[in-house]
Amino acid sequence: MKFTVIMKSLNWETFSWKKEALFGTIRDCKLAYKTFGKLNEAKDNAILFPHMYSGTHKAMEIYIGEGMALDPSKYFIILPNQLGNGLSSSPHNTPFPFGRGAFPKVRISDDVRAQHKLVTEKFGINTLQLVVGWSMGAQQTYEWAVRYPEMVKRAAPIGGTAKNTPHDFLFTETLIEAITSDPAFQDGWYEDHQQVHRGLRRHSRIWAVMGLCTEFYKQEQWSRLGFSSLDDFLVGYWDNWFLPMDPNNLLCMAWKWQRGDVSRNTGGDLKAALERIQAKVYVMPFEEDMFFPVRDCKAEQEMIPNSELRVIPSLWGHFTMMGFFEEDKNYIDAQLKNLLSTPV
Amino acid sequence: MKFTVIMKSLNWETFSWKKEALFGTIRDCKLAYKTFGKLNEAKDNAILFPHMYSGTHKAMEIYIGEGMALDPSKYFIILPNQLGNGLSSSPHNTPFPFGRGAFPKVRISDDVRAQHKLVTEKFGINTLQLVVGWSMGAQQTYEWAVRYPEMVKRAAPIGGTAKNTPHDFLFTETLIEAITSDPAFQDGWYEDHQQVHRGLRRHSRIWAVMGLCTEFYKQEQWSRLGFSSLDDFLVGYWDNWFLPMDPNNLLCMAWKWQRGDVSRNTGGDLKAALERIQAKVYVMPFEEDMFFPVRDCKAEQEMIPNSELRVIPSLWGHFTMMGFFEEDKNYIDAQLKNLLSTPV
Numbered sequence: 168m169k170f171t172v173i174m175k176s177l178n179w180e181t182f183s184w185k186k187e188a189l190f191g192t193i194r195d196c197k198l199a200y201k202t203f204g205k206l207n208e209a210k211d212n213a214i215l216f217p218h219m220y221s222g223t224h225k226a227m228e229i230y231i232g233e234g235m236a237l238d239p240s241k242y243f244i245i246l247p248n249q250l251g252n253g254l255s256s257s258p259h260n261t262p263f264p265f266g267r268g269a270f271p272k273v274r275i276s277d278d279v280r281a282q283h284k285l286v287t288e289k290f291g292i293n294t295l296q297l298v299v300g301w302s303m304g305a306q307q308t309y310e311w312a313v314r315y316p317e318m319v320k321r322a323a324p325i326g327g328t329a330k331n332t333p334h335d336f337l338f339t340e341t342l343i344e345a346i347t348s349d350p351a352f353q354d355g356w357y358e359d360h361q362q363v364h365r366g367l368r369r370h371s372r373i374w375a376v377m378g379l380c381t382e383f384y385k386q387e388q389w390s391r392l393g394f395s396s397l398d399d400f401l402v403g404y405w406d407n408w409f410l411p412m413d414p415n416n417l418l419c420m421a422w423k424w425q426r427g428d429v430s431r432n433t434g435g436d437l438k439a440a441l442e443r444i445q446a447k448v449y450v451m452p453f454e455e456d457m458f459f460p461v462r463d464c465k466a467e468q469e470m471i472p473n474s475e476l477r478v479i480p481s482l483w484g485h486f487t488m489m490g491f492f493e494e495d496k497n498y499i500d501a502q503l504k505n506l507l508s509t510p511v
Numbered sequence: 512m513k514f515t516v517i518m519k520s521l522n523w524e525t526f527s528w529k530k531e532a533l534f535g536t537i538r539d540c541k542l543a544y545k546t547f548g549k550l551n552e553a554k555d556n557a558i559l560f561p562h563m564y565s566g567t568h569k570a571m572e573i574y575i576g577e578g579m580a581l582d583p584s585k586y587f588i589i590l591p592n593q594l595g596n597g598l599s600s601s602p603h604n605t606p607f608p609f610g611r612g613a614f615p616k617v618r619i620s621d622d623v624r625a626q627h628k629l630v631t632e633k634f635g636i637n638t639l640q641l642v643v644g645w646s647m648g649a650q651q652t653y654e655w656a657v658r659y660p661e662m663v664k665r666a667a668p669i670g671g672t673a674k675n676t677p678h679d680f681l682f683t684e685t686l687i688e689a690i691t692s693d694p695a696f697q698d699g700w701y702e703d704h705q706q707v708h709r710g711l712r713r714h715s716r717i718w719a720v721m722g723l724c725t726e727f728y729k730q731e732q733w734s735r736l737g738f739s740s741l742d743d744f745l746v747g748y749w750d751n752w753f754l755p756m757d758p759n760n761l762l763c764m765a766w767k768w769q770r771g772d773v774s775r776n777t778g779g780d781l782k783a784a785l786e787r788i789q790a791k792v793y794v795m796p797f798e799e800d801m802f803f804p805v806r807d808c809k810a811e812q813e814m815i816p817n818s819e820l821r822v823i824p825s826l827w828g829h830f831t832m833m834g835f836f837e838e839d840k841n842y843i844d845a846q847l848k849n850l851l852s853t854p855v
Contacts, residue, residue, distance in 0.1 A: 333728035384677035
């Protein structure tokens with residue numbers, strides 16, 4: 168893992184849902200990232216692969232390998248970690264009194280601006296062959312394609328939207344409330360994140376409802392992963408994924424997720440924002456996604472000039488990208504291969 | 512409103528999700544109900560219309576009126592109130608020490624057995640022209656048609672299933688946790704239900720996510736009801752509906768809802784249970800329902816001998832039955848008219 172300080176005392180300008188101005192400063196802002204492969208001399212073989220809510224770049228490494236679309240023998244693949252994810256500057260790793268409950272609000276566009284500095288200033292890259300990301304990674308992908316259209320040759324937003332929907336906002340709000348309502352949360356000033364385990368568990372269980380789909384549970388697809396019962400799956404998968412995480416970090420990402428919106432680049436005009444995209448785009452929703460449904464993704468795809476809708480079929484719903492089923496991983500990989508082989 | 516004591520010290524046999532035996536007694540058990548129209552001499556013009564989670568029979572009265580399918584000039588229409596709904600025997604109206612946190616677990620089949628006593632012993636009715644119900648009302652409808660097949664001529668389960676699904680169980684679990692996690696809940700021994708307003712509000716906000724559909728919010732359909740903003744809708748509709756309710760009452764119904772399953776009549780064999788149905792059945796899911804999806808309802812419909820699938824299209828999702836839009840109410844009414852005019 169490489170860490171680098173790429174911004175010092177940068178001012179982050181953000182606006183909350185209710186439009187009041189918010190300003191904050193992340194002191195000694197750090198962006199953690201990992202790379203695979205080698206940047207060629209022309210510096211034109213780079214791929215950027217930002218990640219989703221919760222977790223780190225690590226979960227996405229399953230899509231990188233020789234013979235796969237993201238082939239490190241061919242491409243220089245950069246996996247940035249989200250601000251707030253626990254590796255990059257985050258509530259839990261920012262020293263008192265600026266961290267934890269006092270960490271500033273961060274936006275998708277803040278991440279993308281930080282990644283832009285990394286890509287251009289650290290690596291001297293001006294062209295990205297592909298920006299690909301899932302969920303909040305899709306939000307970052309869209310932001311890249313709209314904000315720096317001339318840099319992005321291809322884009323694959325997977326299971327996410329360019330402008331978050333009100334329903335998705337409300338869903339995320341229930342996740343936030345699940346955590347903040349735990350008395351142990353103490354406005355973010357808990358001593359140890361494990362004290363907030365009750366709130367984290369509620370948060371995990373809401374994910375269990377919305378993260379997959381009705382049919383996954385009906386068919387007991389969890390048994391394919393070796394879980395012995397539904398309870399075993401709830402504890403062994405969902406709780407096990409979310410409970411080790413820091414509540415403030417999750418809340419930082421959740422706030423950011425709620426407000427993902429490329430139309431902030433064009434005064435609120437989503438169509439104008441999406442028409443700025445020069446990349447060849449595969450819009451890839453999951454057929455069974457409960458909160459980034461195909462319908463919402465399709466409506467955006469239709470506004471993007473050089474784009475195609477490629478629906479991913481899997482009972483893993485929004486969590487298909489975790490690639491637990493080999494066929495899902497292969498399906499997504501095949502789409503990315505196809506996109507990367509499209510001349511632009 | 513008529514109240515009647517129809518069962519005294521009845522033993523309720525129930526089994527929890529995890530199959531351990533549970534027994535409880537509702538002392539001086541009361542079933543509250545309201546009737547419309549007159550029972551004819553042959554006692555063969557009765558319709559039973561049980562209700563959904565939360566609320567009372569009152570919310571369903573909009574489907575009763577001259578010229579409508581449920582025409583009180585033609586039919587004797589009985590609207591029973593669920594055990595636990597606040598009018599029938601419920602945690603909040605059962606005297607100490609048997610009420611509140613100590614109220615026994617109740618099943619859909621307990622409601623149906625109580626209603627059966629009302630219908631047969633109080634009114635001497637042996638034939639029901641129609642049993643119709645929405646959501647938990649659909650669960651009761653299915654239970655009626657399976658348990659007393661010879662009595663039910665027609666059945667219209669609307670937006671509900673005969674056997675609850677695991678996903679639906681998990682969704683309901685998040686509603687339960689939203690309430691019980693409020694420290695003011697005190698294991699059900701709060702002094703005043705309004706003390707639990709934080710938990711009730713979280714419960715209401717999860718409903719806001721699952722009770723409608725993504726497109727409802729995207730199109731800001733709430734504006735058709737006169738709400739000025741999304742926030743106004745959350746407070747003015749969802750909070751306003753759920754916050755006056757008693758938490759223990761809601762939890763009583765939620766536990767019941769989770770375990771609705773007609774296959775308890777046939778040793779776990781759902782197909783055998785549904786094949787017992789003699790009624791002409793319209794299975795009526797809502798096209799946009801997020802937790803009783805068409806897919807689940809269709810799978811059951813295909814096991815019912817004399818049945819049709821009639822999907823109800825509306826952006827109100829699971830809450831379409833509240834009939835806020837005149838076209839939805841008319842659509843449902845037309846289906847019921849059609850069903851009632853079908854000779855059986």
